[in-house]
Amino acid sequence: MNRRVAVTGVGVVAPGGIGISQFWDLLSNGRTATRRISLFDPVGLRSQIAAECDFDPAAHGLDHETTERCDRYIQFALVAATEAVRDAGLDLQRTDPWRMGASLGSAVGGTTRLEHDYVLVSANGARWDVDHQRAEPSLHRAFTPSTLASAVAEEFGVHGPVQTVSTGCTSGLDAVGYAYHAIAEGRADVCLAGASDSPISPITMACFDAIKATSPNNDDAAHASRPFDARRDGFVMGEGAAVLVLEELGHARARGAEVYCEIAGYATFGNAYHMTGLTKEGLEMSQAIDGALGQARLNGTDIDYVNAHGSGTKQNDRHETAAVKRSLGDHAYAIPMSSIKSMVGHSLGAIGSIEVAACVLALSHQVVPPTANYETPDPECDLDYVPRVARERKLRHVLSVGSGFGGFQSAVVLRGPEGRRQ
C-alpha cells in the first residue's frame, strides 16, 4: 500500500461539549460529564446514570425538516461531519464526488426511535399484533441502519463508496479502519469517517442492566465511570458522535490542507470465545494491535500513548491491560494509557471514533488526556493510567484500541507529524 491516509478534519459531538474545542477542554481538564439520566425517567432501572449531550439541534444549524426526518444519532453525525468538513477546509465544489466516500458506524442505530414508536403501536407493550396506523411516517428510516451513512453522504454530496458499519462497540474504530482501507487501496480519495449513537433509552439501558454491565453507582454519578480503578463496577452509558475527514495524503497536500496526522494502521479480529465475555490473556486484542502496528510498519516500542477502550468493567480493563502488555512488552509500563470513557461515558458504537478524535487532538496538542476518577490501583491493572490530570508529552505514534460484544477486537495506529516512516 503506497497511498498514505491523512486526517485533515475533526468534528465531535460529545457529552459535556459540542465541537472539538469544548471536547478538548473537557478532556484536558479531566472533567466528567456523567450524571443522572434526564432524557427519560430512569426509575426502576439498576443503572440510572449516563453521559448525555446537551444538544440543541437548531443551535447547530439543523432545520426543522432535518430534525423531523433524522433521529438524534443522525443529527449528531450531521453536526460532527459539518464541523469536520469545515475544519478540513474541504471545498466540496472542488472535490470529485465520485472519489469521495463515507463510512459511518453505529452499534444500535435507530433503536431509540424504534422503541419510541413501538410504545405507540403496541399500546405500551400490550399487543403483539401492533397497530400500524399509530406509527409515524418516517419510522422506516429508523428501521434502516444505512440511513445514517445515507444522511451524511446526502448532506455533503458524496457519490463514492458509502457504508454504515455496525460491529457493536468497535463500530467507531472499524468505520475509521474501513475508510482508511478504502483510501489506501485506491477506492476513494476523501472519506468522511466516524460513528454516532444515542443509546440512552429504556430498552438499551434495560438490556445492559440485565447483564450487569453498567454501573449502579447512582448516588455518585459524576464519579461513576472509573476505568482501571479497583472499585470500578461497570461502564456508564454515553452518547455522541465524531467524524473525521480522511484524505489521501497527496490529495490533501495538493489543496494545501493542514494535516493533523496519518492513520497508519488498522486491524480487527474476533475472539471466537464469547459474545460478551473476554479472556484474561487478551490474545486476540494483542493480535489486532500487532496487525495495526504491522500495517504502520512500527514496533510496539514506537507507541507513545495508548488510548484505551477502558470501559470500566472488571473484565475489560484486566483483559485490555494484558493485551497491551503482550504487544508492547515492558514498553507498556513506560508510556501512558488512559480512558476518556471516565469523562464522556461509553457511547457504544460512537465511542471508537470519539476516541480516535481524542487521539488526533492529543497528537495536535502533545497532551495526554487523563483517566478521571482513578484513585485505587488494581493489582491486575498495573500500567500508568494517567490519574485525573492531563499530561504534556512528546507524542509521535498513538494507539487506540476497542473491544466489543461479538468478541471483536480492533486497533488503530496514528502517526503524528514527527512520527517515523520506514
Added chain:
Amino acid sequence: MSRQRPRRAVVTGLGVVTPHGIGTDVFWKTVKEGGSSLAPVGKEGCDHLPLRIAGEVRDFDADALIEGTFLVQTDRFTHFAMAATQLALDDAGFGRADIDSPYSVGVFTAAGSGGGEFGQRELQKLWGQGPRHVGPYQSIAWFYAASTGQISIRNGFKGPCGVVAGDEAGGLDALAHAAHAVRRGTDAVVVGATEAPLAPYSIVCQLGYPELSRNDDPQRAYRPFTTAACGFVPAEGGAMLVVEEERAARERGADPRATLAGHAATFTGASRWADSRSGLARAISTALTEADCRPEDVDIVFADALGVPEADEAEALALTDALGPHARRVPVTAPKTGMGRAYCAAPVLDVATAVLAMEHGTIPPTPNVFDICHHVDLVVGRARAAELRTALVLSRGLMGFNSALVLRQGSVPPPERRSASV
C-alpha cells in the same frame, strides 16, 4: 521483493436458507424452473397489516440445525446465518482440519433488519411488565453484529470480523470486504447476509417505504420491468458463502467455483431512482475495470429489479450506459421475483445463484414476469442454456446505494489477457 501473483478471492462453498427451501439442491431446482414461493404473509400478528405478500422461509427447523445454547440467545436472522454457514462450510468441504491458524479465517456479514422478532418480544416485556423482565440476551440478539459474532464463536474463526449494516446493496459490499480481506492476507472468509424482517413490528417499520408492494396477489405483487410494476415484495432468508484465497483453496484440494473479480459501490441519494442510473453505470464500469473485463465479456446480468417503474428504467439505462451495444444482447435475469427481496441477503442470493448458473450453463428465468417494457433481454418463462463465464450482479439500496459485483467462473482470468496476468 519477487513478483508474486496477486491473491485472488474465490468462492468454494454456498449455503442458502430461502423461501424456496434450505440448501442449494432444492433452491437451484426451484430457481431453474422459475418457481415462485411468494405467498400471503402467514406470521402471527400480521393478518391486519397492509403488507399482504412476502417470501417466507417455511420448514426451517432451527432445533435440528443449531445447538440450544446458540438458539436461545439469538434471533431468527442469526439462526438463518448459522444454518447457512454450516451448509456453506459443508459444501466447501471446509473443516477445522483445514485451518492453519484461527486468525486466518474471518467472518463478514451484512444486516439490515437486525433481530426484529427477538427485539419485539423483549420490548413487549419491558413495556408490558417492566425493566427486570428484559432477558440477558437482548443485548446480543437484536444488534446487527449478532450473526458475525455467533458464527465466529460457533466455528472458532478469529480472523477479521466485520459487519455492514446496509439495505440491499450492503450484501454485495460485504462480499467485497471479504475479497479485500483475502487480498490483504486472510486465507478464508465466511461471508454473506441473512434477514428475518417479517415480525409484526418489523413489517410496520417497512410500511413507510414508498417502494413496498401492497398488492395481494402472489403472482402480481412483484413484477419489475413491466407496466404492472408496483414495488417490491420483502422476504426472509439469505445465503452465506465460503470465500478463500485461490492457492489456499487448491492446497487443501478444493476447486475454485467462481472468482470475486471486481466490485464497486456508489451513492446517489435515498429513493432518487432516476439518479441511480449514473451511480449504477459508474459502479458497473468500475467493477468491470477491476475485474479486467470488457463489457462484451459479461454473459449474464442479475438485475436489481426493484419493481418501481422509475427504478427499473434507470437500471435498464444504466446497463446501456455501462455496456454499450452489448446491453441489448446480454441476457438479464431476476430470480428474486419468485422469492422476494430479503434486503441485504437479496444480492448475496443472486451471487449464489450466479455461481450455480455458471456451473450448470443455465440462465434461470424471472418468475411472474411477462411483457417487458424496457430494452433489456430479460429471461422469462423457461430457463435458457448458455455458456456463462462472467456474471454481473447488481444491487441498489433503498437509502441510495448502488453496487456492482463481477464474478468469473472458476478461477480463470479473462481469455484475451490470460497470458498477461498469469
